[in-house]
Amino acid sequence: xxxxxxxxxxxxxxxxxxxxxxxxxxxxxxxxxxxxxxxxxxxxxxxxxxxxxxxxxxxxxxxxxxxxxxxxxxxxxxxxxxxxxxxxxxxxxxxxxxxxxxxxxxxxxxxxxxxxxxxxxxxxxxxxxxxxxxxxxxxxxxxxxxxxxxxxxxxxxxxxxxxxxxxxxxxxxxxxxxxxxxxxxxxxxxxxxxxxxxxxxxxxxxxxxxxxxxxxxxxxxxxxxxxxxxxxxxxxxxxxxxxxxxxxxxxxxxxxxxx
Amino acid sequence: xxxxxxxxxxxxxxxxxxxxxxxxxxxxxxxxxxxxxxxxxxxxxxxxxxxxxxxxxxxxxxxxxxxxxxxxxxxxxxxxxxxxxxxxxxxxxxxxxxxxxxxxxxxxxxxxxxxxxxxxxxxxxxxxxxxxxxxxxxxxxxxxxxxxxxxxxxxxxxxxxxxxxxxxxxxxxxxxxxxxxxxxxxxxxxxxxxxxxxxxxxxxxxxxxxxxxxxxxxxxxxxxxxxxxxxxxxxxxxxxxxx
Numbered sequence: 001x002x003x004x005x006x007x008x009x010x011x012x013x014x015x016x017x018x019x020x021x022x023x024x025x026x027x028x029x030x031x032x033x034x035x036x037x038x039x040x041x042x043x044x045x046x047x048x049x050x051x052x053x054x055x056x057x058x059x060x061x062x063x064x065x066x067x068x069x070x071x072x073x074x075x076x077x078x079x080x081x082x083x084x085x086x087x088x089x090x091x092x093x094x095x096x097x098x099x100x101x102x103x104x105x106x107x108x109x110x111x112x113x114x115x116x117x118x119x120x121x122x123x124x125x126x127x128x129x130x131x132x133x134x135x136x137x138x139x140x141x142x143x144x145x146x147x148x149x150x151x152x153x154x155x156x157x158x159x160x161x162x163x164x165x166x167x168x169x170x171x172x173x174x175x176x177x178x179x180x181x182x183x184x185x186x187x188x189x190x191x192x193x194x195x196x197x198x199x200x201x202x203x204x205x206x207x208x209x210x211x212x213x214x215x216x217x218x219x220x221x222x223x224x225x226x227x228x229x230x231x232x233x234x235x236x237x238x239x240x241x242x243x244x245x246x247x248x249x250x251x252x253x254x255x256x257x258x259x
Numbered sequence: 260x261x262x263x264x265x266x267x268x269x270x271x272x273x274x275x276x277x278x279x280x281x282x283x284x285x286x287x288x289x290x291x292x293x294x295x296x297x298x299x300x301x302x303x304x305x306x307x308x309x310x311x312x313x314x315x316x317x318x319x320x321x322x323x324x325x326x327x328x329x330x331x332x333x334x335x336x337x338x339x340x341x342x343x344x345x346x347x348x349x350x351x352x353x354x355x356x357x358x359x360x361x362x363x364x365x366x367x368x369x370x371x372x373x374x375x376x377x378x379x380x381x382x383x384x385x386x387x388x389x390x391x392x393x394x395x396x397x398x399x400x401x402x403x404x405x406x407x408x409x410x411x412x413x414x415x416x417x418x419x420x421x422x423x424x425x426x427x428x429x430x431x432x433x434x435x436x437x438x439x440x441x442x443x444x445x446x447x448x449x450x451x452x453x454x455x456x457x458x459x460x461x462x463x464x465x466x467x468x469x470x471x472x473x474x475x476x477x478x479x480x481x482x483x484x485x486x487x488x489x490x491x492x493x494x495x496x497x498x499x500x501x502x
Contacts, residue, residue, distance in 0.1 A: 163348025163414075166313055166340065167421050168365020176373050177361055181352040 050230035057228045061213065065235050067130050068212035071205070072198040075134045079141020080191055083107075086142065087149030088175045093161050094153065095171070104150070111143025115201045119210035130211030137198050137205070148190050153179045188254070192247045199243045203236050264288050265326050265425050265457045266295075266312060272320035273307055281307045283481040284321070289474065294448065294458040296468040296489055299478035305461045306345060308478065309429045312459060313342040326424055341423030341456070345430045347414040349402040355413045356398040359385040362420025381420075388416040392446055407434055408443070415447050419454065426451050428460045432467070440464065444471045468492060 005011070029035060089095050089103035113121075119136030126132050160178050169177065180187075206214025213232055220229040266289040273282040281304045289295045297305045310316045311323055314330035323330040325340055341362075349358050363381045364372065371377070389395045392412040397405060402413065411431060418426055428447070432440035444460075448471055451458060462468050468475055468489050475492045477485035485492060 157346070157348075159344045159346050159348045160350055162310075162315055163342065163344050163417075164350075164361055164364070166315065166342035166344075166348075167362050167417070169361070170364075172373065173364045177353070177364070178350055181350050184352065 046226060049224075050226040052227065053230040053234060054225075054227035055231060057216075057231050061216065061232050061235055064206075064213040064216050064232075065239060068202045068206075068214075069199065069239065071130050071134045071137060071212050072195060072202040075137025075202070076141055076191070076195045076198045078134070078138035079194070080145055082138065082142045083145035083149060084187075086146045087153060088179070090146065090150035091153040091179065093156070093158060094174055094179065103146075107143055107146035107150070109143075110139050111147060113139070113143075115140035115198075116205065116208055119205045120208045123209050128209040128211075132208075133202060133205040133210030133212055136210060137202060140201070141194055141198065145190060145194055149183070149187060152183045152186050152190075156182045189251060192250060196240075196243050196247050200240055203239075263291055265291050266459060267324045268308075268312065268321065270321040271308070271311060271318045271323065273304075273311060273316065273318045281481055282311070282318075282478075285478070285481070285483055286321075287476055287483075287486065289457055289459060291457055292452070292455065293473045294460070294471055294489075295474045295476060296460055296462045296472035297476050297478065298462060298465075298468060298492070299484070303478040304481045305478055306429050309342075309427050309459065309461060312425075313340060313427050315342070339421070339424045341418035341421045341426045343414045343418050343426075343428040343431055345433075347410055349410055349413060349417075351403040352401060354399050354401055355389060355394065355405060355409070355416075356382070356385055358402055358413050359388060359416040359420050362417040365421060385416070385420055388419055388450070389413070391450060392416055408439055411435070411443055412446070415443070415450070419450050422454055423451075423456055424454075426456045426458050426460075428458070430461050430463070433463055437464070437466070440467055441470065465492065465494065 025031065086103045086107055089099050090107060092100050095103070115136050117136075118139045119133050122132035122135040126135065156179050160182060161174055164174055164178050202212050202214070203217070204214045206212045206216065207218045209215065213236060217229065217232050217236075220226070220232065266287070268285065268287050271282050271285045272280060274280045285304070285308060287295070297308060299305050307316065311318055312325060312330075314323070314325070350361070353361075360377050360381060363377065363385070367377070367381070386395060386398055389398050389412075392415060394405075394409050394412050397409055402410060405413065414431075418428075426447070431447070432443050435443060444467060447460075448458065460472070462472070469492070472489035475485065475487065475489040476483060477492065
C-alpha cells in the first residue's frame with residue numbers, strides 16, 4: 001500500500017511543540033524518577049493522615065466558607081459595576097479615541113496584577129480581613145471583564161450602531177439600546193464565569209490574610225492538621241461544584257432561552 | 260434651508276482607506292417629495308453614496324447638503340434624515356415595538372428612556388405605525404424572531420417614527436420576491452408621502468423603478484452613467500445591471 005502525507009506543516013508544528021514540551025518538563029524536574037517516587041510516597045502519607053476528615057471544624061469552616069462566598073459575590077459585582085462603564089469607554093465604535101486609550105490603559109493596568117497580589121496590597125491599605133480580599137477580587141474582575149466586555153461591544157454589528165446613530169441617538173443611547181441588548185447574554189455569561197472563578201480565587205486569599213476559608217487552610221497546613229485541612233478542602237470542592245451547577249442552571253434557564 | 264432641494268451632492272469623491280476610488284465625481288439633486296432610485300451593478304458605489312447622503316461617511320472631495328445642512332463635517336446627521344441600512348440594522352434582542360421606538364430617540368430628552376420609559380404618545384404612535392404596516396400583532400416579538408419581510412416592515416416603521424423629511428434606504432427590497440417588494444415599497448411611499456418625505460432608494464429591479472420612482476440615477480464604476488426621469492430608463496442605460 002502506498003501512503004501520502006497530508007498536512008506536512010502541521011506535523012512539523014506538532015513535533016516542534018512536543019520537543020519544546022519535553023525540554024520544559026526536563027528542566028522542571030519531571031524526569032527525575034527518584035523525586036517523583038518520593039513525592040508519590042508523600043502523597044500517600046498525606047492522604048492517610050488526612051483521613052477521616054475532622055468534622056469538628058465544620059461550624060468554624062462553615063462561617064469561613066460563607067465569608068468566602070460573600071467576598072466572591074461582592075467582589076464580582078463591584079468589579080462588574082466598575083468594568084461596565086470602563087468597557088463602554090473603551091469601545092471604539094462608541095467613544096472618542098483619547099477616552100478609549102485611557103480606559104483601556106486603566107483596564108490593562110488592573111489586569112496586570114494577580115488577585116492574590118491585589119489582596120496583599122489591600123491588606124496593607126485597609127488591614128487584615130475580608131474587606132481587603134473583596135477589594136482585591138473587585139479590581140481583578142475590573143481587569144478581566146473590562147477587556148472582555150469592550151471586545152464584546154466592539155463585536156456588535158456596526159450596521160446596528162450606524163442605524164441608531166442615523167436616528168440621532170446619543171452615545172449613551174447607543175450604549176443602552178444597541179451595545180447592551182445585543183451583548184447582554186454574553187455579558188451575563190462572562191459575569192457568571194467570573195463569579196465561578198472568584199469563588200475559587202477567594203478560597204486562597206486568606207493565605208495573604210485577606211479573609212475567607214483560605215486563612216484556616218493556611219493555618220492547618222502550617223500546623224500539619226491534615227484531618228481538619230481535609231474537611232476544608234472538601235467544603236471548597238463542594239462549594240465549587242455548587243457554583244458550577246448554579247451557573248449552568250442560570251445559563252440554561254435564562255441565556256439559552258433567548259439569543 | 261433650501262426646501263425645494265432637500266438632497267444635494269456635488270462632485271463627490273470617496274475611497275475607503277487604502278483602496279481605490281469608489282465614487283468619482285458624483286453629483287445629484289433631489290427635489291422635495293420626489294423618489295430617486297439609485298441603480299447600478301454590484302460594486303458601483305450605490306451603498307457608499309447612500310451612506311454619504313446619510314452623513315455616516317465623509318467624502319474626500321465634494322460636498323453633501325441634506326435639508327440645507329452640510330454633512331460629513333463630523334457632526335451627527337440631523338434626525339430628520341431617516342436611513343435604512345442594507346441589513347436593516349435592527350437590534351435583535353429588542354422587540355419590534357422597541358425597535359420602532361428607537362426612531363424617537365433623536366427627539367427625546369432626559370433620563371427616562373434609559374429606564375425603558377417612553378412617553379405614552381410615542382408608544383401609541385409606534386404601535387400605530389406597526390399596525391399600518393400590517394404587523395401590529397408582532398409588536399411584542401423580538402426582532403430575531405421575525406421573518407425577513409416582517410423585519411423590513413419594522414425597519415420602515417422605525418424610520419417613519421423619526422418623522423423624516425428625507426428617507427434613505429439601501430437595497431430595502433432586494434431579498435423579496437416582486438409582489439412582496441411592490442407591497443413594501445408602496446407602504447413606504449404611501450406612509451412617507453403622508454409625512455412629506457423625499458426618498459432616495461437603492462433598487463435593482465427596473466420594473467420597480469418605473470413603478471415607484473420619479474427620478475433615476477445609474478452608477479457605473481463610481482460615475483454617473485444616467486441621470487433623469489425614471490420612466491426613461493431602459494435596459495440600454497442599464498447595460499451591465501443584473502436583471
